[in-house]
Amino acid sequence: xxxxxxxxxxxxxxxATVGALVIAAPARAATLQHWxxxxxxxxxxxxxxxxxxxxxxxxxxxxxxxxxxxxxxxxNTTTNQAVGGAIREVRVxxxxxxxxxxxxxxxxxxxxNPQDVRVQGVRPNQWAVQLPAPRPGSAPAAGSIPAPSxxxxxxxxxxxxxxxxxxxxxxxxxxxxxxxxxxTAPTPSVQFTRDDADNRYAxxxxxxxAVAGNxxxxxxxxxxxxxxxxxxxxxxxxxxxxxxxxxxxxxxxDWRALxxxxxxxxxxxxxxxxxxxxxEPPPLATAPSSPPTTTAQAxxxxxxxxxxxxxxxxxxxxxxxxPELPTVPNGRVVVVIDPGHGxxxxxxxxxxxxxxxxxxxxxxxxxxDLLEAxxxxxVMTRQENVTVDLQARTALANRAQAxxxxxxxxxxxxxxxxxxxxxESYHASDTGxxxxxxxxxxxxxxxxxxxxGVKQARFYVLRHTDMPAALVEVxxxxxxxxxxxxxxPAWREIMAQAIARGILQYIQQGL
Numbered sequence: 001x002x003x004x005x006x007x008x009x010x011x012x013x014x015x016a017t018v019g020a021l022v023i024a025a026p027a028r029a030a031t032l033q034h035w036x037x038x039x040x041x042x043x044x045x046x047x048x049x050x051x052x053x054x055x056x057x058x059x060x061x062x063x064x065x066x067x068x069x070x071x072x073x074x075x076n077t078t079t080n081q082a083v084g085g086a087i088r089e090v091r092v093x094x095x096x097x098x099x100x101x102x103x104x105x106x107x108x109x110x111x112x113n114p115q116d117v118r119v120q121g122v123r124p125n126q127w128a129v130q131l132p133a134p135r136p137g138s139a140p141a142a143g144s145i146p147a148p149s150x151x152x153x154x155x156x157x158x159x160x161x162x163x164x165x166x167x168x169x170x171x172x173x174x175x176x177x178x179x180x181x182x183x184t185a186p187t188p189s190v191q192f193t194r195d196d197a198d199n200r201y202a203x204x205x206x207x208x209x210a211v212a213g214n215x216x217x218x219x220x221x222x223x224x225x226x227x228x229x230x231x232x233x234x235x236x237x238x239x240x241x242x243x244x245x246x247x248x249x250x251x252x253x254d255w256r257a258l259x260x261x262x263x264x265x266x267x268x269x270x271x272x273x274x275x276x277x278x279x280e281p282p283p284l285a286t287a288p289s290s291p292p293t294t295t296a297q298a299x300x301x302x303x304x305x306x307x308x309x310x311x312x313x314x315x316x317x318x319x320x321x322x323p324e325l326p327t328v329p330n331g332r333v334v335v336v337i338d339p340g341h342g343x344x345x346x347x348x349x350x351x352x353x354x355x356x357x358x359x360x361x362x363x364x365x366x367x368x369d370l371l372e373a374x375x376x377x378x379v380m381t382r383q384e385n386v387t388v389d390l391q392a393r394t395a396l397a398n399r400a401q402a403x404x405x406x407x408x409x410x411x412x413x414x415x416x417x418x419x420x421x422x423x424e425s426y427h428a429s430d431t432g433x434x435x436x437x438x439x440x441x442x443x444x445x446x447x448x449x450x451x452x453g454v455k456q457a458r459f460y461v462l463r464h465t466d467m468p469a470a471l472v473e474v475x476x477x478x479x480x481x482x483x484x485x486x487x488x489p490a491w492r493e494i495m496a497q498a499i500a501r502g503i504l505q506y507i508q509q510g511l
Contacts, residue, residue, distance in 0.1 A: 031075040032100045033352060034487050036362065037090040039083050041384070042131040044090060044104060048072060049352050051218055054127055056119060062088075063106040065117070067129065072100040081489075086110040086134035110134040153220045157234035158211035165209040167232065167242055167263075169415070171349045172224040174341075175274055176255070179244070181209065181263035182416070188257035188264050204244040204257050206264065210234055211242055218353070225277045225344075226252035251278060262414075275344070275387065325374055325497070326504040333507055334377045336397040338407040338461060339364035343387025348412030350477025352487075356410040357385065359477065359486045364408050366496035367503075374504060394464040403511050404435060405469035406503060407461050410486060411476045421479035422450030426471040428462035435506050436470035442502030446494055449475060449482065468511075472499065 035046035048069065057066045073094070080091040088107040095101035106112060116132035160166055165183040189205045211234040220230040226249040235241045246255070253268040268277055339361050341347035347356025368378045379400045381393040397405045413420045425440040427433045437454045444451050452473075462469045474495050475482035485491040 030069065030072040032069060032072055032092065033075045034354070034358070034489075035090075035092060035102060036358075036489065037081055037083060037087070037104070039085070039087065042087070042133065044102065044129040044131075046102060046127060047352070047354075049075075051216070052127070054119075056129075058112070058117070062108065063111055065104040065112075065129065065131075067102040067104075067127075068095060069100040069102075071098055074100050087131075104129070104131070106134055109136060111136075153217035153222065153230045153232075155211065155215050155217055155220070155232045157236070158213050158215050158232075159234060159240070160210050160213040161240075162238075163208050163210035163240045165206070165263075166212050167206065167209055167215065168212045169215060169219045170221055170230060170232075172221045172346065173265075174345050175265070175267060176225065177221060177227075177266040178262060179204075179206075179257075179264040179266065180415075181206075184208075185259045185261075185263050187259055190255065190257045192254060200248045200252070202246040202248060202252075202255050204246070204264075204266070206242040206244070208239050209242040210240040225274065249278075253277060278344075325370060325501055326508050332377060333375075333511070334379060334400055334402040334404075335371055335503060336379045336381065336400060336402045336405045336465075337364050337368055337371075338381040338393050338397075338405065340407055340409040342382050342385055345387060348410055348477050350410075350412055350486075351415065351418070351480075351483040354477045354483060354487055356412070356477060359410045359474065359492065360408045361385065362489070363474065363492050363496045363499070366493060367406075367408070367500045370496065370500035371503060374500075376504075376507070390460040391464070394461055397469075398464075398466045402465075402467050404503065404506065405461070405465045405467055406435075406439070406499070407459075407469070407471040408499065409471060409473050411473040412478045413476060415478050418478060418480035418483075421476050421481040422452035423447070423475060424452040424473040425454045426457040426459060426462065426473075427454070428456065428458055428469065431468040432462060432470050434509075435468045436472075438506045438509075439470055439472050439499060439502035442505065443472065443474070443495065443498045446498035446501070447485070447491075449485070468506075474499075 030048040030050045030052050033047050033049050035044065037044045044067075046067075046069075052069050052072055055068045055070065057068075058064075059066055074092065079093065080089055082089050086107050088105045090102065090104050092100065092102045112131065112134055118130040119127065163183070165181045165185055167179060167181055169180045171178050171180065186207045186209055191203050191205075193201050193203060195201070211232055215232065217230075220232065221227065228247040228249055231245040231247075233243050233245075235243055253272050256267050256269060258265050258267065268274060339357075341357050342361070346358075347360070349355055364380070365383075368380060371378050379396065379402060381396055382388045393407075394405075411424065423440065423443050425436040425443075427436040433454070433456075440451070440454050443449070457471070459471055462471055475486050477483060477486055
């Protein structure tokens with residue numbers, strides 16, 4: 001049987017029906033930290049704690065895509081996910097002592113055209129496999145798919161010594177970028193230049209600044225806000241200085257760099273909203289650029305079968321049998337579930353680049369399903385990874401004349417404070433106080449996480465809703481205790497059960 005072996009990197013290649021995408025394994029062993037198959041978008045995303053370079057095969061009998069991660073160990077992650085429909089299941093295991101393996105198995109009677117499968121690097125330690133809708137057929141079609149492209153970010157000369165400030169990382173924010181610095185932040189300068197190929201660059205110079213010795217290319221943003229690549233280089237000056245070169249996409253604005261208390265912020269020009277700055281290249285999963293127009297009165301779109309509850313891993317100790325969810329009184333009860341952030345706004349970014357939206361979106365969808373199973377009418381402020389502004393979220397809830405509004409978030413603080421962990425719940429009015437307290441008590445009872453209290457806050461979504469409203473923070477993505485929990489699908493299932501139970505208990509006690 002013929003097979004084709006191709007190198008994965010910055011060039012195009014193909015994946016035969018029985019073939020592989022192969023590159024040399026990285027020197028540093030990686031751990032598979034998180035994976036999830038999104039049945040709504042037909043996309044598998046997996047993340048490791050360091051750079052990976054996968055090899056993939058499309059095999060027959062049964063039809064399945066096999067992704068091997070060389071020099072990678074299986075971490076504290078679930079081992080299988082039943083999907084339903086044309087995708088039978090997704091599973092993960094330790095193929096051999098050096099290789100972790102993910103398998104997407106297609107249900108009997110369906111096939112995939114390899115030319116329609118897309119594999120792309122989100123960052124060097126995160127990859128996505130985008131599948132088309134499987135079609136009826138008994139065998140996979142022959143053909144090839146383009147090879148993925150990974151980040152071209154670079155870090156050079158980093159010693160982390162001899163300067164008044166140390167650059168420890170760069171994160172994308174809701175406003176632009178934050179260059180994290182410890183010590184005395186310098187006054188940055190920015191200039192723009194072009195090369196012979198007419199590529200445009202923004203060059204940010206940070207005097208008296210060294211680059212942390214452990215900074216790696218995967219610690220830098222990947223294709224966010226029209227920036228194609230980040231090149232961070234510590235200069236051989238006395239004291240050291242750092243030059244950051246951003247390769248800009250065609251629609252990139254002329255960025256500004258300003259000093260603030262956390263380091264240096266990189267923002268678009270005054271008067272240019274960050275919402276007008278697109279990612280470069282476009283996100284892997286195609287999503288509409290504006291919120292769905294479906295109103296609360298319209299029937300919800302059809303959904304594929306939801307995955308079975310993932311089994312607990314050794315990192316968590318959930319109850320052997322969670323208590324049954326409370327029942328609700330007869331009568332129509334409408335609850336709005338608001339997954340925070342979305343689209344170009346990933347929310348908080350924590351340990352190993354875990355994004356808030358990766359935590360809260362699956363929790364929110366699971367809360368929806370649990371409530372609907374108990375007869376509650378659920379309205380979602382978003383059902384995909386799209387950008388929805390705050391006014392649209394509250395307007396949707398008010399139009400639906402909902403009985404309750406619950407916004408789900410994950411918390412963060414400086415990565416230098418992994419000691420900060422725990423659950424918080426917020427309200428803005430007396431009507432929301434009981435709801436927030438009920439949710440807080442339910443989450444604490446189910447998870448045993450640190451209690452950071454029920455607090456009052458003037459969050460927009462709490463002040464502009466016409467019904468009792470609460471906002472929950474399910475833990476800190478930057479917390480040493482919370483991070484492994486939030487990164488674990490089994491723990492997120494426990495949290496979803498707890499939030500749903502709290503909502504049902506509140507309804508049971510009387511609206």
